[in-house]
Amino acid sequence: MAGEKSVETTGLLGWIDRRFPLTATYKAHLSEYYAPKNFNFWYFFGSLALLVLVLQIVTGIFLVMHYKPDAQFAFQSVEYIMREVPGGWFIRYMHSTGASMFFVVVYLHMVRALIYGSYRKPRELIWIFGVAIFLCLMAEAFFGYLLPWGQMSFWGAQVIVNLFSAIPFIGPELSIWIRGDYVVSDATLNRFFAFHVIAIPLVLIGLVAAHLVALHEVGSNNPDGIDIKAKKDKYGRPLDGIPFHPFYTVHDILGVAGFMIIFMAIVFFAPEMGGYFLEYNNFIPADPLKTPPHIAPVWYFTPFYSMLRATTDDFTWVLAGAAVVAALVMFFKCKGAAKLIVPVVLLVVAVLLRLIDAKFWGVVAMGGAVVLLFFLPWLDYSPVRSIRYRPGWHKWLYGIFFVNFIVLGYLGTQAPTDTFNLMSQIGTLIYLAFFLLMPVWSRLGTFKPVPDRVTFHAH
């Protein structure tokens, strides 16, 4: 027949393949998609993140069937789910535990990308889509956290939305526009519900698809940071590659089994996780007239919350000083038009740091800490991708960075004291310096020779 595609498959599959690239897609993304064979423990977290996303969507659908996005009934409807909806408690605990475990998995996934240089050329877009997914995830978690309408829901949202009022000129009007009211209220709850159940998840799924398409276009990185496509056999298959299916499907099933043991242990035996996954204060219904003495966001936001709180008026002096020093360095280092433009911009920033309220710069520090991640592929100048072949002291830098992030997270859960505040200021500087000075330190030191083939020990 004219115009009909000729395919190898026959029968029903052949009928479909002539109309839809089913076999071709299956081969391209699974049975003939070659992944490096030296994946280690760190490579479980991508598929686990996908698993948690599906879990959140499925449990979320069932929760929406019973939840009432109304300031009058929201709190009660969650308890109704916990008590009267058959199996409702299980669905709700999976969803609340899933939110925290999503961040656990995604943070570990990002650590993997950092230590093996998975964001380096040609994987910049995978990384950028990934950071966008992280941002969406934060928005999704923030909007979702208002829905139980407990004290922490209410005051957490109040604090975060108030941050927007720190933006010069438009801030106060902007925060009212976001809330739809002068305080967090029923109007806020309804719009957050809309964002949480439809707007953000749609964007999230689109970004995840883009993340995977980009990944399969260039292929996975690996713990050695070697390009496996450089060495191919006579059929054009990478020598160090292995078909994703069945080898990594069975491997990921093992990862899922291990993850589910931890996940279900939390769901069934410690759903509150000591007040860190479900905050105890959130078992008190939202009360706009009673401010809790200590408002802390959920643990996954606390590193960034620490940076927000660290940015006091005193601290903007330090930041302004750093900007002046950077301006001087740039003046001597840059060439051409940049020699003038970059230092002038930095000096203007230094002046603004002292002119505009510190609260605004706190918001900038918090947002900037995430936005900075987008630029990572262009900050890293190291000649090798993987940490395995970097100088020993680079490993210490990464170690300090990760420990610092955890310390910032801890500080964010605590009530502020002078010592803690100083610690989070130092922590903020370490975080910023790690990325902003990366163009300098990442090329220093003696790098080890990178092997031609991946390091692989047969099982």
Add this chain to the structure above:
Amino acid sequence: MHTEPNLTNGMTMIKKLIGALALMMTCTVAGAAGGEFPLDKAPNRINDLASLQNGAKLFVNYCLNCHSASSMRYNKLKDIGLTDQQIKENLLFTGEKVGDLMNGSITAKDGKMWFGAAPPDLSVMARAKSINAGPSGTDYIYTYLRTYYRDTSKATGWDNLAFPSVGMPHVLWDRQGPRELTTTVVHQVEKDGKKSWERVTTVFDPMGYSTSKVEPLANFKGVASVDHKFKALDPAKSAAYDNDIADIANFMQWMAEPVQQKRKQIGVWVLLFLGIFFVVAWRLNASFWKHVK
């Protein structure tokens, strides 16, 4: 343009009101109990149906007069071994049905007028009062209901160690019997620019009249401390009361999450299944990868 100040004004007004109330109620010792009050560990009776039923009986008879537990239905009590008939005969007093929610009998507005704050809903109070990585809300309830003492200077005639200047009077007082409280505070004072230590011993007698004694401590080496001691004039009654409070706290822990026992029972089977699944997945993975060189 901004309505926000309205809220602020409202809040300042409430703060002022509360401040005035506090001033009205404050006595000399009120400032002594600083910081978090150390909580007693509640006995774990979550598997004890008799204790849960006794707790339910006391809860419905005493607490539910002013408080509500509006996430709870009376017939949920069947989970702790009661029958519809028992619930109907012993726990429903004002014509409710067994399928009704445990709503309180006073309105929030009345409660606010009478006690300064509306009595909160108690459905999930045992969870709400827990501290991160610290004592549970059950411990708080167990301690709170056992640290009431008479104080004539308070509006209700009662005060509480775990919840200073509490609005709620000691509803269960007749079950506890008379008690005497001795508070011992060791602290540093400054007199004429000179720092010295002293011990203040305050005794609240069973009628709530307090007497204070100040002893200067010469050459004291140590840290500031606050100590409270109750003396029950009817020890047997007081011990029975402690037992009842353990049951109430136990019931409130159960009520905060009625599914908690079932959750753990199912959890054991789920983990057992996942354990087996893990072994299968592990061997499956190994059998595929053993040929990869």
